[in-house]
Amino acid sequence: MARETADLADGMGQTVLVYDPYVVDDDVPSRFRRVRKLSELFAGSDAVSIHAPLTSETRGAVSTEELAALGERGILINTSRGAIVDGEALVEALETGTVAGAGLDTFAAEPPSEDHPLYDRDEVLLTPHVGGVTDEALARMSQRAAANVRTVYEGELPPSTVNRAELTEGDV
Numbered sequence: 001m002a003r004e005t006a007d008l009a010d011g012m013g014q015t016v017l018v019y020d021p022y023v024v025d026d027d028v029p030s031r032f033r034r035v036r037k038l039s040e041l042f043a044g045s046d047a048v049s050i051h052a053p054l055t056s057e058t059r060g061a062v063s064t065e066e067l068a069a070l071g072e073r074g075i076l077i078n079t080s081r082g083a084i085v086d087g088e089a090l091v092e093a094l095e096t097g098t099v100a101g102a103g104l105d106t107f108a109a110e111p112p113s114e115d116h117p118l119y120d121r122d123e124v125l126l127t128p129h130v131g132g133v134t135d136e137a138l139a140r141m142s143q144r145a146a147a148n149v150r151t152v153y154e155g156e157l158p159p160s161t162v163n164r165a166e167l168t169e170g171d172v
Helices: 002-011 038-043 064-070 087-095 135-153
Strands: 047-050 075-078 101-104 124-126
Touching (some): 064 075, 087 101
8 A cells, every 4th residue: 555655656757765674775766765763754744644553662652742843734544544643633733723633544442432532523534444445445355354264265375374474384
């Protein structure tokens, strides 16, 4: 999803900054500018789109300092995991005009409470974390699930097995 978003932004003539400490330089297309620090990403961007897994390192990684660096014209987009963004810091940044707006497809606690402070804000767009649930995506998920069942039935491990090292072929 991150690459697709970057390709779309690049296609619209935007300069794309990339921050990912786990991707090697050769995997970042030369048309994108790689930055080495999260603070550099926020300071150099008008909009930041988050595409990261939730880990101990990313939990709360976007907070007061990052939002301040994004600035009063900045837009934050989070379609990955809600807990990556410090929700209280985002509410405060919106209330004080530290950032211009946000687009959120996910919250730290889902579903959010009915009185969540972001619900009634004009500068916030909220979606129900179903952006990837298209007819095509649902078909692919069904086909992959069926293929995984066949693979196990045939005595093999599916390619999507995440704990492969913990299993042996005899465990299937």
